[in-house]
Amino acid sequence: MTDPNGSGGTSGTRNLGTSSSDAHGREPSTAQVRPAGAAEHEALQEQPGPRLLQGDPGSPGRAGWWTGLGRGRRAARGGSRAERAALSVLGAVVLFALLGPLVWPDPAAQDLARFLERPSLSEPLGHDHLGRSVAARLASATRLSLLLAVLCVATAAAAGTVAGVLAAWRGGWIDAALRGTSEVLIALPLLLVVLVFSAMASGGLWTLYVGLALAQWVEYFRVVRARSALVLGAPAVEAAGLLQLGHAHLWRRHLWPELRPLLLTLATFGVGTSILALSTLGFVGVGLQPPTAELGLMVTEAFPYWSEAPWMSLAPVIVLTAVLLGLLGLRRQDGTDRVDGTQGAR
Amino acid sequence: MSIHLHELAVTTTGRALVDVTDLQLHRGRPVTIVGESGSGKSLLAHAVMGTLAAELRVRGSMSFDGQYLDLAHRATRRRLWGRTLALLPQEPVLALDPTMRVGAQVAEGAATWRTDRRQARTASSALLARLGLGGEVRAFPHTLSGGMAQRVAFAAATIGGAPVLIADEPSKGLDELARAELAALLRHHVETGGVLLTITHDLDLARTLGGDVLVMKDALVVERGPAEEVLDHPRHPYSRRLLAAEPSRWDHPWMRQHPTHTTTAGGRGGSRDTDAVLLTGAGLGKSFAGKTLFHDLDITVTAGERLALTGPSGSGKTTLGNVLLRLIPPDTGRVEHSPALAGGRLQKLYQDPAQAFPARVPLRHALGDVIRRHRCDPRHLDTLLGTLRLEHDLLARRPGQVSGGELQRLAIIRAVLLAPTLLFADEPTSRLDLITQEETVRCLMDQVEDTDCALVLVTHDEALATAVTGRRLTLHPSDTVRTGTTGSDQPALRRRPARALR
Numbered sequence: 080m081t082d083p084n085g086s087g088g089t090s091g092t093r094n095l096g097t098s099s100s101d102a103h104g105r106e107p108s109t110a111q112v113r114p115a116g117a118a119e120h121e122a123l124q125e126q127p128g129p130r131l132l133q134g135d136p137g138s139p140g141r142a143g144w145w146t147g148l149g150r151g152r153r154a155a156r157g158g159s160r161a162e163r164a165a166l167s168v169l170g171a172v173v174l175f176a177l178l179g180p181l182v183w184p185d186p187a188a189q190d191l192a193r194f195l196e197r198p199s200l201s202e203p204l205g206h207d208h209l210g211r212s213v214a215a216r217l218a219s220a221t222r223l224s225l226l227l228a229v230l231c232v233a234t235a236a237a238a239g240t241v242a243g244v245l246a247a248w249r250g251g252w253i254d255a256a257l258r259g260t261s262e263v264l265i266a267l268p269l270l271l272v273v274l275v276f277s278a279m280a281s282g283g284l285w286t287l288y289v290g291l292a293l294a295q296w297v298e299y300f301r302v303v304r305a306r307s308a309l310v311l312g313a314p315a316v317e318a319a320g321l322l323q324l325g326h327a328h329l330w331r332r333h334l335w336p337e338l339r340p341l342l343l344t345l346a347t348f349g350v351g352t353s354i355l356a357l358s359t360l361g362f363v364g365v366g367l368q369p370p371t372a373e374l375g376l377m378v379t380e381a382f383p384y385w386s387e388a389p390w391m392s393l394a395p396v397i398v399l400t401a402v403l404l405g406l407l408g409l410r411r412q413d414g415t416d417r418v419d420g421t422q423g424a425r
Numbered sequence: 426m427s428i429h430l431h432e433l434a435v436t437t438t439g440r441a442l443v444d445v446t447d448l449q450l451h452r453g454r455p456v457t458i459v460g461e462s463g464s465g466k467s468l469l470a471h472a473v474m475g476t477l478a479a480e481l482r483v484r485g486s487m488s489f490d491g492q493y494l495d496l497a498h499r500a501t502r503r504r505l506w507g508r509t510l511a512l513l514p515q516e517p518v519l520a521l522d523p524t525m526r527v528g529a530q531v532a533e534g535a536a537t538w539r540t541d542r543r544q545a546r547t548a549s550s551a552l553l554a555r556l557g558l559g560g561e562v563r564a565f566p567h568t569l570s571g572g573m574a575q576r577v578a579f580a581a582a583t584i585g586g587a588p589v590l591i592a593d594e595p596s597k598g599l600d601e602l603a604r605a606e607l608a609a610l611l612r613h614h615v616e617t618g619g620v621l622l623t624i625t626h627d628l629d630l631a632r633t634l635g636g637d638v639l640v641m642k643d644a645l646v647v648e649r650g651p652a653e654e655v656l657d658h659p660r661h662p663y664s665r666r667l668l669a670a671e672p673s674r675w676d677h678p679w680m681r682q683h684p685t686h687t688t689t690a691g692g693r694g695g696s697r698d699t700d701a702v703l704l705t706g707a708g709l710g711k712s713f714a715g716k717t718l719f720h721d722l723d724i725t726v727t728a729g730e731r732l733a734l735t736g737p738s739g740s741g742k743t744t745l746g747n748v749l750l751r752l753i754p755p756d757t758g759r760v761e762h763s764p765a766l767a768g769g770r771l772q773k774l775y776q777d778p779a780q781a782f783p784a785r786v787p788l789r790h791a792l793g794d795v796i797r798r799h800r801c802d803p804r805h806l807d808t809l810l811g812t813l814r815l816e817h818d819l820l821a822r823r824p825g826q827v828s829g830g831e832l833q834r835l836a837i838i839r840a841v842l843l844a845p846t847l848l849f850a851d852e853p854t855s856r857l858d859l860i861t862q863e864e865t866v867r868c869l870m871d872q873v874e875d876t877d878c879a880l881v882l883v884t885h886d887e888a889l890a891t892a893v894t895g896r897r898l899t900l901h902p903s904d905t906v907r908t909g910t911t912g913s914d915q916p917a918l919r920r921r922p923a924r925a926l927r
Binding site for chain 1 (some may be wrong): 780782799
């Protein structure tokens with residue numbers, strides 16, 4: 080599972096490729112099928128990650144990377160002020176997470192002589208009860224949360240999309256089995272699923288990742304299944320079948336353009352949910368274990384020193400708030416885009 | 426009561442969409458506006474109702490009963506809705522709330538809805554019963570046929586007792602029986618002292634309604650006068666062209682060159698044995714929800730022939746077509762395709778071309794994929810675009826941004842790229858206005874003629890079937906199927922089934 084993007088995309092299109100009931104004659108080779116689906120797929124999976132890192136937050140042209148996914152549809156409209164503010168906030172958090180380790184190298188280095196040292200110019204967040212640099216720990220924790228969240232969302236989205244399209248396409252027992260599984264999972268609270276997983280292997284990074292992805296794929300599955308069924312039942316797909324355009328065409332031209340805005344909206348939600356879930360688990364002490372720097376864990380650790388060093392507890396909370404507000408701003412933008420798209424299609 | 430509209434203009438970014446200096450509507454004299462899509466006739470109706478999109482600018486005024494209203498303020502009309510002004514929308518199947526039962530939906534429009542629900546419901550049931558829908562009060566809209574839905578919409582529009590009724594393309598998508606019923610309802614409204622403004626491209630409806638007719642083109646009224654005068658002796662060249670676009674008045678070279686597959690009525694198949702048989706259906710039967718659409722039906726389509734599947738809405742024309750295309754399996758019997766249809770040489774045109782293209786990608790991708798997949802010559806596409814008088818720029822747009830006529834022509838191009846041997850056209854022009862219909866059918870038939878492909882045309886328009894095809898198969902709800910040459914006497918249409926299935 081080191082490359083969820085690639086594997087998700089490939090298996091997705093392969094499923095589409097083999098599940099044909101007609102048009103065997105001119106089936107393109109799998110090599111032909113793959114890049115089309117996989118490339119588009121990766122575009123989704125990568126966007127919250129590397130694309131976030133490009134460019135200078137706040138500059139006017141910056142709305143481009145995000146709106147670029149809308150293929151100029153949104154570019155003409157330009158970013159609203161809220162949208163640009165959200166992007167700047169997110170950009171700032173990501174920059175902090177990336178550049179922090181260059182300034183404050185070691186989040187685990189202890190120096191008991193600097194116990195609860197007050198903030199200074201070189202250490203803007205001071206030191207904690209073990210004399211560790213709070214800024215270094217915060218940067219490390221932010222990076223960990225963002226990476227893990229993006230990875231979980233990417234895995235969940237890939238798995239959910241593949242399963243959803245498969246269920247809508249094949250129907251029958253595949254659909255019944257997948258739907259049954261998803262209903263069992265959706266009946267359980269997300270945190271409970273993750274908790275069970277963490278308890279099984281006492282707070283490893285790996286179990287948290289699997290638990291979060293497992294808890295989240297269900298919503299992608301359900302949304303993708305519902306929308307795919309609608310798309311696949313439409314006359315346009317029937318016409319494509321008569322034209323023998325093959326499954327790559329169905330995925331690229333019919334399914335993906337319909338699913339993309341939905342997945343983007345869900346993914347922005349999902350990143351926020353994952354980050355919150357991680358820090359919640361850290362806060363109650365069943366998530367990542369010390370000495371790993373983790374946002375929720377940092378709040379817990381800093382609470383006993385609230386009266387002496389309130390900035391220690393506040394810093395992770397501020398980072399969490401900033402990330403969630405930033406994602407919220409983007410999410411609303413995607414919502415309106417979806418409405419635009421639907422109107423345009425009618 | 427009479428209504429006067431003065432200096433009514435609708436504009437968008439400086440371009441005039443409607444520019445009508447004077448229009449008078451009187452009690453007892455219907456006014457009908459005809460014209461092609463995009464001439465601004467629907468916008469006129471919505472400008473009067475005050476339901477135009479916010480980005481369109483409206484100027485002008487309206488006076489009635491001594492009241493004087495500025496049309497620029499949309500809100501002034503709101504309190505008149507249902508009591509004074511009522512709109513009969515186009516496509517009633519879409520206009521009705523799918524989650525509400527018919528009776529409750531109509532009752533909401535009654536004057537006493539807010540004060541006395543029971544009385545409103547009684548009034549609703551009584552009105553529906555008068556319209557012949559007494560048994561459907563508790564039905565949901567999706568179970569109704571197009572004609573019944575139109576009558577429900579009529580009930581909902583008129584239950585408030587509004588003297589002024591504006592009907593926007595009321596006959597769109599209705600078969601002939603339903604159209605006759607609709608015309609009777611509208612005439613009744615006029616005869617009981619109502620004011621009626623009908624927007625339509627259906628000249629038969631305009632003839633039936635009588636009164637005054639206005640011909641609109643490019644935002645302007647080009648001709649106006651009594652119906653019989655305008656519709657029989659048009660003066661303006663555009664009115665003449667509009668009239669000549671009726672299928673019964675067509676005169677095209679391909680109309681004379683039917684392959685002579687004439688059979689006597691009641692005969693099966695109707696083709697000579699020497700012709701290559703493309704498609705055979707034997708003993709076909711299909712029923713939905715306990716209602717038999719057709720049973721024990723035999724059909725043969727031979728190379729190069731033109732067959733029409735006709736019948737009223739809900740008689741199973743489209744279903745039969747899909748069975749013949751092997752898109753859905755028949756309950757009984759079997760369909761055989763000749764090898765000549767393999768490899769995408771059997772193509773279908775859809776009633777709503779916007780739904781036949783992927784909605785969210787530019788059209789050049791939809792067509793480009795066909796070319797790449799089947800290794801067609803890209804220059805063939807350019808040639809076809811030229812032949813069918815389409816701009817190349819259209820391909821950069823998405824299906825929703827192209828007009829229905831242009832999109833249907835693009836669908837024809839897409840089908841023709843594969844050099845089909847059989848083209849199945851499912852009501853390809855029923856949503857288009859007359860002039861666009863003629864142009865689209867001309868493009869279609871030119872291609873059919875050029876490539877010598879067989880055509881199966883599903884339509885409820887008898888005149889179109891006569892003009893285009895040589896052989897006809899008529900479906901009746903009561904399972905009787907007749908084949909015969911086009912132009913032979915058709916039995917009177919029977920009552921449509923209670924539930925339409927499409």
